[in-house]
Amino acid sequence: MNQTLVFGADAPATLGFDPDLLKKEIPWPRLLTKDEKETLSQLVDLLIPADDHGPVASEVGVVDFLDEWISAPYPSQLKDRDAMREGIKRFDALAQHRHKNDFRKLEATQQMALLEAIATNGSEENKRVFSSFKLIRDRAAAGYYTTREGWKAIGYVGNMPIAGNFPAPTEAALKHAGLL
């Protein structure tokens, strides 16, 4: 966030000081390549799969969100841009080393075995990918849980207008917290 804002013709396309809050208009071009998007799509769907509470990540626009996010011309996003693209390369390098192919071209079982190894096996080679694994997982999760489908998946049931008084916590909730 620490930066001097640039104004005028040289300024990159930004959201501006006074955007229309009822519209989602992204003024910057998306930067991810087709291959990068394909890799991310497969990765985020393994990291955040469908379960009883919600769909798989790519189904709710998480890949497009990651593209929008890392393409933004702001300091935090620029940092993520480099880290995420480097992360994709690291996944590919590991896949190449183990299976002589890019990550996106592996069988799902191979991809899952790689992810499990990165997550649990602290070999030097795996450690190099672990921070990328976390970055992609965490940004994908942020993109996922901020959608209406994601709300259900995490257990958020607000944003519903209520007529009359706001209800007090239920007995079950108070009991769970040891308050009854």
Add this chain to the structure above:
Amino acid sequence: MAHLTTSRTRAESYDAIVVGSGAAGGMAAWVLAKKGAKILMLEAGRNYDAVKETPMFQAFSDAPLRGAGFPEKPNGFYDATIGGWNVPGEPYTVQRKSDKGWQDAIVDNRVTTDQNFMWWRARMLGGRTNHWGRVSLRMAEIDFKPKSTDGLGFDWPIGYDDVSPWYDQVDQLIGIYGSKEGIANNPDSDFFQPPPPPRVYEQLLMRGGKKLGIPVIPSRMAILTKPLNGRPACFYATACGRGCSIGANFQSTTVLIPPALLTGNLDIITNAMVREVTVDASGKATGVHFIDKQTGKEEHVRATTVILGASSLDSARILMNSKSALFPNGLGNSTGHLGRWLTDSTGSSMTGRLPVLENSPIANEDGTSSMHTYAPWTIERQKEASKMGAPRGHYMAWSGGRGMPDMGTAGEVSSLVGNAWGKKYKEEARRYYGTFVDIHARGEMIPNEKSFIELDPVKKDQYGIPVLRFHFQWSDHEIKQVGHMQKSFAELIEASGGVLTNPVPTDPSKVMTAGGSVNHEMGVARMSADAKDGVTNSFGQLWDCPNVLVVDGAVFCSNPYKNPTITIMALAWRACEELIKRSKK
């Protein structure tokens, strides 16, 4: 809103010009227009219609960057503010803490910044009332008489009894929820609306507070829980910081300006940047010069009275820029007090977690979007703080529970789930979501000699108006108070069954907010009992030029741990009624 006027269609002269349209300007215009005075309101920002522009019910996935903050909108895409730490074309000068050098203020983190001051400005009709926190705490007698109490700071020329009738009127006009508690130095209102029930996490904090002797009581917020004056009650969805299209919380744009316009006595020009108050040869104010941002032209408009409610710092800046042969140092500055005694609230925060809330039964915890409870300051807690070298207090408030997930939610969860991925990660996210609590405090700063504003000797804004330069320093009093805050946060989290995310910091100055960044900047045109001690009398009239009134936070003599908005409104109302009384004579 149809009643806006322009430089072309306005009248030549008005009974009063009101500069600013927020808590101060909105209040003044409402009071005076209702009484039949012809008013021109000048707002530096654009017209803003909360009914049409507020993003109600939007998910963060409906916003760019999932609603996360970015330099042009530091509080996030959906924050109602048009403006923020930087306003294009309107720089201000701050000092670096590290090498004491001067620079144009930049957008920065308010805790880690090297800048001595950060100034949040809104450029929109309704000003900062569109996004404010809605915390509505009455100042107590002790807050008006700090010097008489412990020898520090300055007494006001008025006390609680002078202001309480106006608080009563403000409460009935705007609607504040709360509860009568009878806690010393935290005056109750006879007009509180019923508070919403505490959420589960808040009940844990209440229980924790009880163990420690820290009262945790219903918060006091300008949000309707019952219909009032034609406005509906809150429907408990959409965060107040986005603004409110149904007018269930207090915003000048939904509560004050529409009825003031209905009187037919109020004209408003937006995008009107006031440069200075003009005076005649006898030293009486004649009107203001402003720049019409649409045409770029400089305009002059006349009025019998000029009322400044542009926010403390902009009101003081206008006065400083109002230089004339009679007032070479700016208007209202014959004593040299103009610009001095700048204060802000102190602030710091801490995150903890309440493990007992893991896998709680799922429930809607939106409520009024803000905290339903808080911990007021007490005499007992002051005794403890005084032993730590902190002569003045703070209150604690919080956020937590199952709020609408934002970009930070995954980060919080991820800090706990280690290497989990796939279905396991999703299970863990469900388990930890809603278990976090963020406690923050707002405390009193005592005015000091080292904190003041002046005009930058060279720098001008894009309208050619000299800009402000900030001198600011917390004293040891405030730093030690933040130490007490941090100790209190940790104790309260732990007594509530929680765990701290990080250890208590050893140096409180490293975790406190920068000057100005709590948006409670006050005191730069303080009122006084005697003309030699301040800038205005107790009704906001300039001692040097009585047909100019200051009705915003600039007149505050102290800046207690009571957010200033309702006091600004009460004092503005009081000042305007006095003006009417005087005019009738």
